[in-house]
Structure formats: structure tokens, C-alpha cells
Amino acid sequence: MVTLKLHELGAKYGAELMVEGISTPEIRGGEMTAVIGPNAAGKSTLFKRVAGLLKGPGTVVLEGARSEAREAIRYMPQDTSANAVLTVYESILLAAKQGAGWRVHDHELVEIDRILQALQITDLAFRNLGELSGGQRQLVSIAQALVRDPQVLLMDEPTSALDLYRQVEVLNFMQALARRKGMLVLIALHDLNHALRYCTNTIVLASGRMVAAGPSAEVITPDLMREIYRVEARIESCSRGEPHIIIDRAAA
Numbered sequence: 134m135v136t137l138k139l140h141e142l143g144a145k146y147g148a149e150l151m152v153e154g155i156s157t158p159e160i161r162g163g164e165m166t167a168v169i170g171p172n173a174a175g176k177s178t179l180f181k182r183v184a185g186l187l188k189g190p191g192t193v194v195l196e197g198a199r200s201e202a203r204e205a206i207r208y209m210p211q212d213t214s215a216n217a218v219l220t221v222y223e224s225i226l227l228a229a230k231q232g233a234g235w236r237v238h239d240h241e242l243v244e245i246d247r248i249l250q251a252l253q254i255t256d257l258a259f260r261n262l263g264e265l266s267g268g269q270r271q272l273v274s275i276a277q278a279l280v281r282d283p284q285v286l287l288m289d290e291p292t293s294a295l296d297l298y299r300q301v302e303v304l305n306f307m308q309a310l311a312r313r314k315g316m317l318v319l320i321a322l323h324d325l326n327h328a329l330r331y332c333t334n335t336i337v338l339a340s341g342r343m344v345a346a347g348p349s350a351e352v353i354t355p356d357l358m359r360e361i362y363r364v365e366a367r368i369e370s371c372s373r374g375e376p377h378i379i380i381d382r383a384a385a
């Protein structure tokens with residue numbers, strides 16, 4: 134099983150340390166781990182550091198992977214701005230072949246079809262990226278990330294532009310995929326109900342520091358929401374016995 138552990142990790146923009154001292158418990162493959170925190174907490178910065186796109190102190194300890202970290206870890210950025218010249222299919226094919234030579238094999242085309250189907254975007258295959266809606270572009274970004282069959286996937290707010298049906302579909306699909314493939318999925322989220330429902334564990338960032346990490350239901354509490362998000366909230370059991378967050382007001 135693939136596992137990831139961050140030890141005293143920091144990330145720099147130029148000389149400035151934006152994220153520092155992040156030491157996590159072991160994060161396991163086969164499940165999703167939420168990374169939460171307010172705007173500018175450092176979620177994207179941490180992901181870029183883990184993916185090797187930013188420099189900084191500390192270490193990323195990856196164990197049980199089939200390949201080295203550079204190949205095993207894939208970052209799906211929050212910004213899904215697109216090169217308008219390519220079709221959806223071409224962009225996914227390009228993502229599949231990135232750094233891997235240009236010969237295209239039948240099984241790769243089959244895999245692209247499978248991913249397009251799973252994300253229910255087969256009908257977009259030959260549309261230009263530039264003419265897609267924000268939500269459609271986000272689904273294409275997910276397809277681009279999945280086509281490389283990563284062992285560790287860092288998804289930066291992957292559902293922020295999706296309608297309710299797509300949010301549920303994508304999160305269910307990712308949860309099942311993580312289980313089936315043993316993939317380790319770190320997912321930055323603003324909807325804490327999604328973290329409670331889909332993510333076994335949650336890591337909380339604030340001002341570039343880790344303030345909590347552990348089972349989602351233990352970490353996401355009214356106290357945490359008051360301190361970190363500055364809202365008064367309740368967590369109540371619904372008629373099915375599942376916890377739901379109800380935001381009452383901004384904290385005084």
C-alpha cells in the first residue's frame with residue numbers, strides 16, 4: 134500500500150516561507166484525505182510542495198509506490214484555465230503522453246474512453262477547451278489527472294465549479310477509485326460536509342501551519358469552525374444518523 138508522510142515540510146515562494154512545519158501522521162492509499170482551511174491557509178502551496186513544484190525545507194516520505202515520487206504524485210491545480218486550441222480529447226491524450234514518448238497505444242485510447250465515460254463527458258470529446266463552461270473544464274482537468282494513473286493524487290478544490298449532481302458523482306467516483314486502485318487522494322475542500330462524508334481523515338491548515346489532523350469526524354468540530362473559519366456552527370445527526378454541519382452565523 135502506498136503511504137505518504139510529511140515531515141517538517143515547508144514551502145517557499147522565492148525566499149519567503151509561506152507554509153512551514155507541516156508534520157503529518159501516515160496518510161494511507163485507498164482512501165481520501167481532506168485538506169481544509171480558510172482562504173490563503175496554504176492548501177495549494179502545500180500541494181505544490183508535495184508535488185515537487187515548489188522548494189522548501191523538510192521531507193516528503195513516499196513509501197510503497199511503484200515509481201519515484203516525480204512520476205507517482207500528480208497535482209491537479211485549482212486553476213483550470215485552458216489552451217483553447219486543443220480539443221478535450223487531444224488535451225487528455227497530451228496529458229497521458231506527457232514525458233512518456235509519443236507512440237500512442239490502443240490501451241491508452243481505451244483508457245481515455247473509459248475515463249471520459251466515468252466522468253460523463255464523452256459528448257465533450259471533440260469540443261475545444263476554450264468553449265467549455267467552468268464546470269466542464271474542471272471535469273476535463275480531473276480526466277487529465279486520472280489518465281496518468283497516479284498513485285498519489287493531489288486534487289485542489291476539484292468540485293468548486295460543479296453543480297450538485299456532478300459534485301456527488303465526482304466525489305463518489307473518486308472515493309470508489311481510491312478504494313479499488315489503492316490510490317492515495319488528498320483533496321482540498323471548502324465544503325466541510327464533503328470532508329465529513331467522503332474523507333476518512335482531515336488535515337487542517339491555517340496561516341501556513343497545520344493545526345489539526347485525524348479522523349474527519351473528530352477533527353471537524355464547532356470549536357474548530359469558530360477558531361479557524363470564524364463561524365458559529367452546529368454538527369447534528371440527520372434522520373439517517375449522518376453528521377451534518379449547519380452554519381448559524383459569523384462568529385462575533
Ligand SMILES: Nc1ncnc2c1ncn2[C@@H]1O[C@H](COP(=O)(O)OP(=O)(O)OP(=O)(O)O)[C@@H](O)[C@H]1O
Pocket residue numbers: 146151170171172173174175176177178179211
Ligand atoms: N505565486 C505566489 N507568489 C507569492 N505568494 C503566493 C503565490 N501563490 C500563493 N501565494 C500566497 O501564499 C499564501 C497561501 O496561498 P494558497 O494559494 O496556498 O492558499 P489556499 O489555502 O490554497 O487558499 P484558497 O482557499 O483561497 O485557494 C497566500 O498568502 C498567497 O497570497
